Amino acid sequence: MKRSVKAVFLLGFVCFASASLFGGGAGEKAPKYPTKPIDMIAPAGAGGGWDLTIRTVAKVLTDTKLVPVPLPVTNKPGGGGGVNLAYMQTKKGADNLIAVYSPPLLLINLNGSSPYGYKNTTPIAALITDYGAFVVAKNSKYTSIAQVMEDLKKDPASVVIGGTSAVGSMDHIQFLIMARAAGVKDLKKIKYVSFQEGSGPAQVLGGHIQLLSTGLSDVRGLLQSGDLRGLAQTGPERVTTEVLKDIPTCKEQGINEVFRNWRGLFGPPEMPEYAVNYWRKTIAEMVKTPEWDAACRQNSWTKNYMDAPEFMAFLDKTNEDYKAVLGEIGMLKQ
């Protein structure tokens, strides 16, 4: 035991030492970059979409030898990404951390759960898009999203919708955006139930909720087996991977709207220019590699590369869209 205790202490010291190393901040000039490990942060626990994305990026960058330094992945969960966002504020000007974010980055700021938003980061590039999906149990009376919307138009409280995110975050908002486009009034009255710990699919399977609003690839297994029926996907056109290609888009069903679960990389606020340039260049090269192609295919991600300026403009526009929906349901806190 004594020996293992020593080992634990050693481990602890290594952790602390490396933490203080990472926290060291950036020098004035950096002729050679990068020389030290870069912290790749998933602002949520291991196993989720952010985690999968950042790990894939780190793996591809390492496998293709595009980045010569180690890229350890750290999970900083809490507050729907808000905890890491606050942490990044303490790393202003650092050149050694990159985090992945997606729509919640904007939503948690707009709905007031985080005082910081995308403006408090340095957007580097958009990488991929995943789309949302609306699914029902195989014995459901609904066979199209239009039928659901018809019922909601008659009585907005007539269908119980479930999702994994909290009220006012992604799964909720993606459904409301579609409902609004379909002409449903009184979005506030739509029943949305949040299920944590990923039990949402079990709830829709068991018939406790009528419709699950989720990520397109989150329920692939259950769609393949036919236990769940996909009513609609939220992209501009169908994702072409096997079972997902059979799910019609909202657009095809007369709802002229798109919801993108975009994911991109962000540096801390005031990230030094040399670091930003390095990462813009590196990511631009990464998205051209066959390894990246393969990873995207495997996860049924749609490639959606945008360089920093274009990404920033996209974020500005998207932010306005979300603002409108949150305003309508009375969750806008700004």
Added chain:
Amino acid sequence: MDVILSNLSLGLQVALQPINIFWVTLGGLLGTIIGMLPGLGPATGVAVLLPLTFTMGPVGALITMAGVYYGAMFGGSRSSILINTPGDGAAIAATFDGYPLAMKGRAEAALAISAIASFIGGMISTIVMIFTAVPVARFAIKFGPAEYFLLMVFALSATAAMAKTNVVKGFISLFLGLMVSTVGLDAQSGVSRFTFGILELQGGIDFLIIILGIYALGEVFKSFRMIHEGSRKVQTKFGPIWITKEDWKRCWLPILRSTPLGFFVGVLPGAGGTMAALMAYNNEKNLSKKPEEFGKGAIEGLAAPEAANNAASVGALIPMMTLGIPGSGTTAVMMGALLMLGLQPGPLLFEKHPDIAWGMIASMIIGNIVCIIINMPLAKMLVRVLAIPARYLFPIVLGLAFIGTYAINNSVADLFIMIIFGLIGLFMEKADIPTSPMILAGIVGGMMEQSFRQARLISGGDWSIFWGSPICITLIVLTVASITWPILKEIKRKKAGS
């Protein structure tokens, strides 16, 4: 039946390949060690393995990760018993009677029974899984929010028995726990509750941090005086790691009762090993002829939760494997790893990749045997922790508690939360308020409240959802029985006494 047996033999062929025996041993060993370290639970263990799994291939990865999962259930209780500091959430219940047993000089028996109970719990559950994985998963999805709520009420109902000595103080403790569980972003309204603008509190307070505060720090605080006087007893002579016939007589039935309970709670997405262990503990306390011994070193009070949490870890794999629904933090990480390896867990996994699915299940039989073989000699070394004088031991415990707390979320704020709860624990100790109702309430409180509100939202405020299904009614009956049973027993005993 024939199909299952042929599948099983296919699985055994996979699992018995030397490389896979190596993986399962590695997983079990790693799990045991990670489980032992406070704060580092199976989810962290599997996450640490992630980069390594890329090179293993799906079968190896799955076998190793599952090994870490149940290995951690074996390991978690080691530190609960020896230093009153649970290695992970599922080992909390092991502190209740495990540590008092060690203080009574029965650490060897405590370590032995926890390994034996873990083994039996894991083994029976694996066999049950082989035959019933799919129907069990289909039954689990019948649990909607109303059923979850009643299950949590049932879990809490046992506190009525816990608080028997001083009802008011018991309820103070209970409500403290419920209050703590409301901190954080409320998922049903998107509103932050009791976070006072502190972002770190938005995710709620991880209950493991509270436990580390109350138990690990609490134990250090409590022992300050003893350290100073040098009056803390140190055990110098150690017997073999084994149990007596008497111990076994007290434990076999609780183990067999707790295994199915733990297994089923494990299958339910979101419930998990911590809850399974606590429910098993309370259940045994209720059924025991000598409930007053619980908390003072009753060996069956250690055996029951240990069997239950291992059973739960096996059960938790079922929704992931058969439905592609990860019901716990650990299975979520495992599923992430499988997706990165290009494997889609779900109902078709068993059809499309029977070698992988059955290989993993069969490996668990081997894994459980490996784990008990690892754990017995390990216990023999570990038990010597009790020979360390307090002035060396407690600084180590403190260090472990801090490292463990930091490891949970990589957050410094959590360290302060732990210290605060250490002080709260000290205060409760001084005021003679029991801490276990608070811990139980804190663990089930969050889910109880959320399920309640989910159910009311779904039914549109109609209360009948709470007795609308046979499962609901069964749970109500169980709850009523669990509240009245101890009272009836008390009355009977008084009558017999007078």
